[in-house]
Amino acid sequence: MISSVERVRAAYARIAQVDRPEVWIGLRPQEDVEADAASVDARAASGERLPLAGTVFAVKGNIDVAGLPTTAGCPSYAYRPEADAPVVARLRAAGAVVLGTTNLDQFATGLVGTRSPYGAVRNALDPAYVSGGSSSGSAVAVALGIADFALGTDTAGSGRVPAAFNGIVGLKPTRGLVPVEGVVPACASLDCVTVFARTLPEAERALALMAAPSGRELPALEQRRPGPWRIAVPRPERLGELEEGWAEAFGSAAARLAEAGAELLEVDPTPFIEAAAMLYEGAFVAERYTAVGTFVDGHAGSADLDPTVAGIISRARDVPAHRFYADLERLSALRTRALTALGDTDALLLPTTPGHPTLADVEADPLGANARLGRFTNSTNLFDLAAVAVPAGEVNGLPFGVMVIGQAFTDERLVRIAGLLAAPPVRLVVVGAHLSGQPLNGQLLSLGGRLVRTTTTASAYRLYALETVPPKPGLVRAEEGGAAIEAEVWQLPPEGLGALVAALPRPMALGSVELADGSFVTGFLCEPAALDGAREITSYGGWRAALPSLAALPSPAALPSLVRTEGPGLSPPRT
Structure with a gap:
């Protein structure tokens, strides 16, 4: 496993590479974070069980992190907590290291990610589009490969909409499963702390470590009858207006569930959609005034109050x-209709949103654009349901996401069902410039990569220094004269590996690499023809050990970035 210190250094290198300052409200100094990481490494070396050692995470700016101001997206509201919120404390105790606090729609009021005096958080894949809110910075930090996971909150859908727009996973647990102490409330009776990650297992692990015995009485859930998962799926025409291509993408997601063995049952989504409109258009918005209304009234006209947010909260005073x-x-009547419609199904499948607006769309119609985004998410907490948001393909080059929604305390079941939509990650062996700390390692991180372990190849390989920019080694299998070569095994989403392969320059190639334990894993190899005249460095036992004897590496700033490489499966950032 990668050390915590190494992971922190990779995170800050990635922060510099992507240059997205609007993601952060309180980014901690690197030396402070490295000090925390060194402490984690020391604890792990002493034998302490730390399931999150080697990981870094980000925290939404309305959740307390000791030593950093909690702003809730409003500088004049800021206070400095003396202790971490329980969710943060539990993750730190498990070995995760906090990078800082992230930007959000002010007072967690919005689904767009633009309502902040700290700046609009742009989408991780296309900066012309919104990132989704209110947990915008947390989602983008994960999607850009900076953080392994991040904390958000969800009242109207803020732990799911940003996941959908940035192609990552968002877990919205049953209310009460995760403590909300140390969280600035939006609507205290509905708020949930949520998790973003690039994969379901990573998100589920973090959520399990944050959870505590719920103070709620467990409902008497009926024992599900044997058989395949039964998924309630609305017909696309019953979902209201969707952006071009979204109905087809939703149909494809449903078809994948059927192909995986699930039984699909048609359902009328009307009660869910009608209840969603009540969250802001009805009386429940008054709870937002209870949370911060006195502050907003006392700072009327302040330059750091977002006018859209201030208007929503102030008007709620008069409900x-x-x-x-x-x-x-x-609401009670709608919930009865909704649960009756679901019957004995295990989950409901819905698109996460009906479309994906640009920054310009939201600027032109801030209230209307936001309201449309909550069509499918707003009712979940009103109905006391749990949800998992997962990527489900692309539409016009941007991520498309769906939600799996179910009754309270069926969280684990929902993750299993959502897993049917997620392709299993793939593994990749690297031996050179993609190793941790090397110039091209950022490519793996930007594609959702995660270090699994450090090992060596079988004693059947020879290593050569190639004349490339940046310098890379060429690994070839040898009938004689071979040795064990230092290697790392990385885990990537399938689409990440596909993008890597599409941009792979000659003479590099992918093939099956035998490791020291006898297993075979896909890895970087080299075309034999490229070895003519190349210097053999097998005796060093690995690329890192050979580097001092080779020419100095060029500056990382001069290196091509994979996420900015054009080619099959890759596009340059849109401007």
């Missing part, structure tokens, strides 16, 4: 009590 009770009654 009459009789409307609240009328809405409670209506």
Whole structure:
């Protein structure tokens, strides 16, 4: 496994590479984070069990991190907590290291990621598009390969919409499963702390470590009858207006579940959609005034109050009590209709959003664009349900995501069902410029890569120094004269490996590499013809050991970035 210090250095190198300052509100100094990482490495070396050692995470700016101001996206609101929120403390105790606090839609009010005096957080894949909110910075930090996972919150969908727009996973647990102490509330009765990660297993592991015995009484869930997963799926025409290509992408996701053995049952989504509109248009928005309304009123006209957010919260002050009770009654009726429609199905499949707006779209219609994004997410917490958001393909070159939604305390079941949509990660052996700390390692991180282990090849390989920029070694299998060569095994999403292969320059090639334990894993090899005149460095036992004897590496700033390489499967960033 990669050491915590090495992972921190890779994270800060990636921060410099991507140049997205709007992601952060409180990025900690690298030397402080390295000091925390060194402490984790020392604890691990002493034998302490640290399941998250070697990982770094980011925290939404409305969750307390000791030593950093909690701003909730509003500088004048900031306070400096003396202790971590319980969720942060538990992750740190498990060996994860905090990079800093991230940007958000102010007071967690929004699904767009643009309502912040710290700047609009741009989409990780196309900066012309929104990142999604309110947990915008956390999602983008994960999608860009800076953080291994990140914390968000979800009241209306903020732990799911940013996941969908940035091609990552978002887990919204059952309310009460994860403590919300140390979190600035949006609507305290609905708020959940959520997890973003690039894969389901990473997200599930972090969530399990944050969870605690719930103070809620466990419901008497009926024992599911034997058989395949039963998934409720609306017909696309019942979902309302969707962007071009989204109905087809949703149909493809449903078809993949069927191909994986699930039984699909048609459902009417009307009660879910009608309840979603109530979150902001009904009386429930009054709880946002309860949370921060006095502060907003006392700072009316302040330059650091987002005008859209301030307007929503201030207007909520005047919601009459009789409307609240009328809405409670209506919500109860809608929830009964919704759960009756689901029957004994295991989960409901929905698109995460009906479309993906640009920054310009949101600027032109801030309230309307935001309202459309909550069409499928807003009802989840109102109905006291759990949800998992996962990538489900692309539309017009941008990620398309879906949600698997189910009853409270069926979180584990939902992860298993969502896993049917996620292709299993692949493994890749690297021996040269893609090793941790080497000039091309950022390519692996940007594609969602994660170091699995450090090992060596079988004693059947020879290593050569190639004349390339940046310098790379060529690994070839040899009938004689071979040796064990230092290697790292990385895990990548399938699409990440595909992008890497599409941009792979000659004479590099992918092939099957035998490791010291006798297993065979896909890895970087070299075309034999490129070895003519190349210097053999097998005796050094690896690329790192050979480097001092070779010419100095060029500056990383002069190196091509994989995420900016054009070619099959890759596109330059849109401007």
